[in-house]
Structures are given as structure tokens and as C-alpha cells.
Amino acid sequence: MNMDADVAIIGLGPAGLQAAIHAARKKVKVVALGKSASSALNKAEVENYFGITSAKGEDLLRIGREQAQRFGASIVEEDVIKLVKDGDAFRIVTETDLEVQARAVVLAMGIRRVKLNVPGEKEFLGRGVSYCASCDGGFFRGRAVAVIGEESEAAESAILLSEYASHVYWIHRGLKVSPQMLERAASTKIEMVPGDPAKILGEASVTALDLKDGRRLDVQGVFIALGAKGSMELALELGILPDPSGKISVDEDCRTEMEMVYACGDVTGMPWQLARAVGQGAVAGDNAAKAVRQGKS
Amino acid sequence: MDELEQIRERKRQEIAASSGADWPSEPVNVNDGNINDFIKRYETVLVDCWAPWCGPCRMLAPVIDALAKDMQGKVAFAKLNTDENQKTAMRYTIEAIPTLLVFKDGELADRWVGARPKEDLARRLQAML
Numbered sequence: 001m002n003m004d005a006d007v008a009i010i011g012l013g014p015a016g017l018q019a020a021i022h023a024a025r026k027k028v029k030v031v032a033l034g035k036s037a038s039s040a041l042n043k044a045e046v047e048n049y050f051g052i053t054s055a056k057g058e059d060l061l062r063i064g065r066e067q068a069q070r071f072g073a074s075i076v077e078e079d080v081i082k083l084v085k086d087g088d089a090f091r092i093v094t095e096t097d098l099e100v101q102a103r104a105v106v107l108a109m110g111i112r113r114v115k116l117n118v119p120g121e122k123e124f125l126g127r128g129v130s131y132c133a134s135c136d137g138g139f140f141r142g143r144a145v146a147v148i149g150e151e152s153e154a155a156e157s158a159i160l161l162s163e164y165a166s167h168v169y170w171i172h173r174g175l176k177v178s179p180q181m182l183e184r185a186a187s188t189k190i191e192m193v194p195g196d197p198a199k200i201l202g203e204a205s206v207t208a209l210d211l212k213d214g215r216r217l218d219v220q221g222v223f224i225a226l227g228a229k230g231s232m233e234l235a236l237e238l239g240i241l242p243d244p245s246g247k248i249s250v251d252e253d254c255r256t257e258m259e260m261v262y263a264c265g266d267v268t269g270m271p272w273q274l275a276r277a278v279g280q281g282a283v284a285g286d287n288a289a290k291a292v293r294q295g296k297s
Numbered sequence: 298m299d300e301l302e303q304i305r306e307r308k309r310q311e312i313a314a315s316s317g318a319d320w321p322s323e324p325v326n327v328n329d330g331n332i333n334d335f336i337k338r339y340e341t342v343l344v345d346c347w348a349p350w351c352g353p354c355r356m357l358a359p360v361i362d363a364l365a366k367d368m369q370g371k372v373a374f375a376k377l378n379t380d381e382n383q384k385t386a387m388r389y390t391i392e393a394i395p396t397l398l399v400f401k402d403g404e405l406a407d408r409w410v411g412a413r414p415k416e417d418l419a420r421r422l423q424a425m426l
Contacts, residue, residue: 125393125410125411126391126392126393126396126408126410126411127390127392127393128392129393130392130393132351132352132353132393134350134351134352135348135350135351135352135353135354135393135394136392136393136394138348138380139386139391139392139393140392204390205390205392221392233352236352236355236356237352241355241356241359242356243356243414244353244356244357244360244412244413244414244415245412245414246356246412
């Protein structure tokens with residue numbers, strides 16, 4: 001299935017939804033993609049936002065989605081797994097293989113929380129533990145690995161690693177991936193292992209992964225792949241270079257170094273606060289819509 | 298060469314070494330064949346192990362370039378493409394990139410994994426001088 005948009009907004013947190021509201025009010029065609037449940041705001045209690053003494057983040061996100069839709073934005077509750085420049089447009093592919101062609105893109109996926117926080121994770125970083133299957137998969141040719149995660153990034157990582165590793169265990173606490181991704185994973189040698197990681201073991205490098213139910217998996221690699229691709233990874237795919245901490249530089253109009261690509265919210269820097277995300281979302285959405293309209297005239 | 302000229306030459310070499318004239322001001326591409334010579338040539342060496350397809354490696358590259366300039370005369374910087382130099386990658390058990398290998402007096406002294414801000418790396422290197 002295909003969709004066309006003037007402005008595609010990637011991320012359904014406060015920055016992305018505010019960008020969708022502002023862009024849609026400029027009467028351009030807006031598609032906003034992502035999962036609000038992945039936003040840091042989803043589990044937060046808000047008490048430091050202007051005009052609100054106490055609110056559940058989950059409720060604000062739900063209202064924000066409804067607002068954006070009321071102004072004409074289409075909401076697609078799916079992870080984006082690919083973002084490429086395609087001539088003058090951008091091509092976005094989601095976890096259900098939906099393709100969106102857009103003239104401008106707003107990156108609003110926030111900062112990925114990648115740490116699993118289990119013993120051995122820090123100790124064996126770079127010696128078996130990795131957060132980047134596309135970077136490090138090649139080092140595990142012919143060896144057994146475990147991928148940990150429930151969402152699209154874990155699926156992508158497991159599928160990629162199945163090309164290199166002798167065996168891939170996909171450890172998860174209940175999968176939240178699309179049927180299309182699940183089908184792709186099922187056609188490989190991936191072994192699904194429902195379970196909860198307890199400890200990464202090894203000596204010079206990783207030798208095993210213990211699960212909380214007492215099972216031990218003999219693996220030489222542990223790939224931690226929580227959540228979905230973040231703004232940083234998507235920016236890199238486009239050729240935009242974030243700084244080493246993952247921050248994407250933007251100007252006062254929330255423009256990145258690439259024409260027609262905007263970024264807003266946590267990924268552009270601190271403080272990681274709702275107020276800043278919303279403010280930047282308004283600027284990014286407004287300017288992306290303006291740029292498209294100027295291009296049209 | 299008379300004795301006076303020998304003393305003059307020695308002094309010239311000492312001054313050149315102390316001023317860092319012989320130290321690279323940008324990262325030097327090393328390979329399986331010449332990495333050992335590079336490591337032994339300088340007291341403190343940082344080798345950036347990277348590969349072209351690795352996003353975080355690309356994010357780190359400008360930082361390594363800037364540090365090589367800032368720390369010229371104190372730390373010599375090199376880059377090793379792990380895809381083309383698997384012997385060295387295996388020797389140092391590189392299993393993630395970017396990995397930064399730090400050598401002191403020709404011996405591996407530390408290894409840091411992942412892209413890091415310039416200030417963090419500068420502080421870590423300064424502590425090792």
C-alpha cells in the first residue's frame with residue numbers, strides 16, 4: 001500500500017504530534033507515523049507544563065492524536081523501518097510494508113532508550129554485547145547470538161543476524177511486531193525464545209545468556225535491540241550526521257543540514273522536557289509546511 | 298661531521314621531537330602490515346577501528362579528526378578499517394565498532410567502545426599522558 005504526503009512526521013510523541021497539528025493547520029497533507037506508546041511521555045505524570053497542574057502523559061498523547069486528526073493529519077500507528085531520499089522526495093517504509101512518499105520530513109522520534117540494565121551488559125560491551133546489529137553483525141559469522149527486544153528493531157536485527165550467525169535466539173517478553181515482520185523472521189533460522197534476560201556471562205568475552213527462569217543459552221553475542229529505530233538512526237540513513245552523543249543539530253527553524261528535513265524534541269538536545277518538545281514541534285511543523293507550500297507556488 | 302656538528306644535529310632532533318613536528322596532525326590510515334610500526338613509533342597512540350557502513354563510526358570520525366589536531370605532539374591518531382584488516386581486528390578481539398584502542402609505549406593500555414563526545418575522549422586521553 002502507498003500513501004502520498006506533503007509532510008511526513010516520524011514520531012507520535014509530544015514533538016511529533018505538535019508538529020502534525022501545526023503542519024496540518026497550514027492546509028498541507030500530513031501523515032504522522034510511529035507509536036505514542038513508545039514516547040517517554042506515555043508513562044509520565046505531567047505537573048510542570050504551563051497551564052496543567054496534573055495530567056497523565058497517556059491522556060495528553062491521546063488528545064494530541066485526536067487534535068492532529070481533527071486538523072486533517074493522518075495518523076499511522078506503525079514503526080518506521082526505512083527512510084531514504086528518493087529524488088526530490090523521501091520514501092518511508094513501515095513495519096507493515098506501507099510506503100509513504102513525502103516532500104518534507106520531520107524527525108521526532110526522541111532518544112532511544114537502549115539499555116537493558118542486566119549484569120554483564122556494561123562489562124561485555126564490545127566483547128559480545130552490541131546495540132547495533134548492522135554495525136557488528138559481521139563479527140559474529142558462524143557463531144551463536146541472542147537478540148533481545150520485542151519490537152521492530154529486534155525483528156530487523158534478528159533477520160539481519162540470521163545472515164551471519166550460526167544460530168539466532170530471539171529473546172522477548174511478548175512480541176509487538178507486525179505480522180509482515182514476523183513472517184519474514186519465520187522464514188529464517190531464528191529461534192523464538194519467550195523469556196526474560198537475567199544476566200550476560202563470559203570471561204574474556206560473552207559465552208552465555210541466563211534467563212530469569214533458569215535457562216542458559218550458549219551464545220557468543222548478545223544484541224540488545226529495544227524499541228524502534230530512533231531519529232538518530234533514521235537521520236544516519238538519510239546521510240545526516242548526528243554528533244557522537246546522538247544529537248541532531250538544527251537551526252532556529254528546526255531545519256537539519258539536509259534540505260526539507262526537520263527535527264524536533266529530545267533528539268535535538270536537552271532539556272528532555274515536554275515543554276521544549278512541544279515548542280520545537282510547533283516550529284518544525286510550521287516550517288516544514290511553509291517550505292512545502294513555497295515549493296508548490 | 299665534527300663533534301660540534303653532531304651535538305647541533307642531536308639538539309635539532311630533540312627540539313623537533315619536543316615540538317611535535319614529527320607527530321601527525323590528522324589520523325593516519327594504518328593496516329595489518331604497518332600498524333605495529335605506528336604503535337611503537339609514538340608513546341601514546343589511539344587507533345580508531347571502524348568500517349564504512351557503520352553509522353556511529355561516521356559520527357565519531359569528525360571528533361577523531363579534531364582531536365588529532367588538538368593533541369598533536371601528545372597523542373598519535375590512526376584509523377584501521379576492520380573490514381579490510383581482519384587480522385588486526387581478530388588480534389585485538391574487535392567485536393563492535395567503533396572501538397578505540399589506546400596504546401602506551403607500544404602496549405595496549407585501554408579500549409573504549411562506541412561513539413563518544415570529543416570532551417570525554419580528550420579527558421580520558423589527557424589522563425593517560
